[in-house]
Amino acid sequence: MLLAEKLYKSFAANGVLRGVSLAVNKGEAVAVIGPSGSGKSTLLRCLINLETIDKGKIEVGGETLVDMDVGGYAPREQVRRIILKMGFVFQNFNLFPHFTALKNVTEAQQRVLHRSRAQAEERALDELEKVGLREKAGEYPYMLSGGQQQRIAIARALAMDPEMLLFDEPTSALDPLLTQDVLKVIRRLAEEDRTMLVVTHEMDFAREVADRVVFMSDGVAAAQGSPADIFALPEVRAFSAR
Amino acid sequence: MKYLNNPARFAVLLGQMWEGLSVTLSLFSLTLFFSLPLGLIIALCRMSRFRALRLPSQFFILVMRGTPLILQVFTIYFFLPMVFGSVFDRLTAVTIAFSINYAAYFAEIYRGGMEAMPGGQREAAHVLGFTRAQAFMRVILPQVVKRVVLPVSNEVITLVKDTALVTAVGMVELYRVARNAASTVGTLEPLFIAGAFYLALNSLVSFLFNRFNRYFSYYQG
Numbered sequence A: 001m002l003l004a005e006k007l008y009k010s011f012a013a014n015g016v017l018r019g020v021s022l023a024v025n026k027g028e029a030v031a032v033i034g035p036s037g038s039g040k041s042t043l044l045r046c047l048i049n050l051e052t053i054d055k056g057k058i059e060v061g062g063e064t065l066v067d068m069d070v071g072g073y074a075p076r077e078q079v080r081r082i083i084l085k086m087g088f089v090f091q092n093f094n095l096f097p098h099f100t101a102l103k104n105v106t107e108a109q110q111r112v113l114h115r116s117r118a119q120a121e122e123r124a125l126d127e128l129e130k131v132g133l134r135e136k137a138g139e140y141p142y143m144l145s146g147g148q149q150q151r152i153a154i155a156r157a158l159a160m161d162p163e164m165l166l167f168d169e170p171t172s173a174l175d176p177l178l179t180q181d182v183l184k185v186i187r188r189l190a191e192e193d194r195t196m197l198v199v200t201h202e203m204d205f206a207r208e209v210a211d212r213v214v215f216m217s218d219g220v221a222a223a224q225g226s227p228a229d230i231f232a233l234p235e236v237r238a239f240s241a242r
Numbered sequence B: 001m002k003y004l005n006n007p008a009r010f011a012v013l014l015g016q017m018w019e020g021l022s023v024t025l026s027l028f029s030l031t032l033f034f035s036l037p038l039g040l041i042i043a044l045c046r047m048s049r050f051r052a053l054r055l056p057s058q059f060f061i062l063v064m065r066g067t068p069l070i071l072q073v074f075t076i077y078f079f080l081p082m083v084f085g086s087v088f089d090r091l092t093a094v095t096i097a098f099s100i101n102y103a104a105y106f107a108e109i110y111r112g113g114m115e116a117m118p119g120g121q122r123e124a125a126h127v128l129g130f131t132r133a134q135a136f137m138r139v140i141l142p143q144v145v146k147r148v149v150l151p152v153s154n155e156v157i158t159l160v161k162d163t164a165l166v167t168a169v170g171m172v173e174l175y176r177v178a179r180n181a182a183s184t185v186g187t188l189e190p191l192f193i194a195g196a197f198y199l200a201l202n203s204l205v206s207f208l209f210n211r212f213n214r215y216f217s218y219y220q221g
């Protein structure tokens, strides 16, 4: 489903990604763990074209987003279409504050997928229902808790019918109580066999939910494998015990 | 008391002031009509990735904000005819000068509003597949409008008062009428009456902007 090969990315002289490779198969939930500053966010941002890579290759659903050895990035329209195969959930939600919860979920459906307003609203209410927030449809983000905002952001991503989901530390901005509500939603998505790539600090969650865990360190995937194998590695234990 | 105790003379003065006020209002509304959107274009140029747009707009803003408005009015008024060879009527020349001057101030206000937008808003629009234009029109601009209402209202209030500057190129507007009347009869009354007109106008401006501001209070952030 997703293939990243030997990605390199520097900010000025700071090499953040140094040849990281990663594959996510259809129906698989992959967790990415690793120390802060190891390049996890940068990796995800490159995958969805919020950052451009310096070297390497990214394929999504069999289409090439970028191959720096062969022609670089796809044309702009194609890039837009390819990244629509992915839903992205940010650490700090990034809901649109001037839209209600409902409109946050309908806007892109209407503008980007050209669904009718009625279609979009029906779908939005459906997604809001699934994250347990249908009754908040008419409220503005500032009226909602962080956990509620994040669940709406998930509903917003899902309403676009992505083939896979990327999460960048979806619970790091939340206090522990609200974290559980969001993790429950993500756990359910994993049970539905959604294709997911989840950067997380929640080690228990990674252990339980992920089919595979990638341990990132210094801009490379230092180790990847089953949760049991990865959490048994000394360097991972040293990191996750902190 | 040379006007207030002489109803006939007072009526004539008010008639003249009314005409002056209409010139003032024309200049005021034409300036807003042109400078508010022009400011947005300049702000977008100022923030462009392209140096060829960024540097000239930066220079333009520097000159417009860095030199006296009255100097710009004189320059436009006397140089336009030289450049284009034809005579511009006063209102046109003065409207051009005011519009580009105010556009520079509005551009900086808009830019401030846009740069204060958290980057996450653009990023969220991007990952949802919005084009840049859609992101700007549906996500960025509506939020920027809320942020700039207050600073824009400050400029608009200043504009009401700045219209009096055009007296310098011989335009007969509210202030000029009052000054003429004051000097012919030798009293300050007309100037105070003109002051009351400006104050009334700005009360209206404040009122409208407060309404506008309240309209945007339906959300925060």
Ligand SMILES: Nc1ncnc2c1ncn2[C@@H]1O[C@H](COP(=O)(O)OP(=O)(O)O)[C@@H](O)[C@H]1O
Binding pocket: A011, A014, A016, A034, A035, A036, A037, A038, A039, A040, A041, A042, A043
């Ligand atoms: N836009 C940026 N400009 C410059 N440096 C950046 C930028 N984004 C990330 N970095 C740097 O890249 C490194 C990795 O950051 P990040 O990918 O956020 O790591 P993680 O998500 O694993 O904590 C950090 O040292 C950070 O300072």
Ligand SMILES: [Mg+2]
Binding pocket: A040, A041, A042, A169
């Ligand atoms: Mg991060």
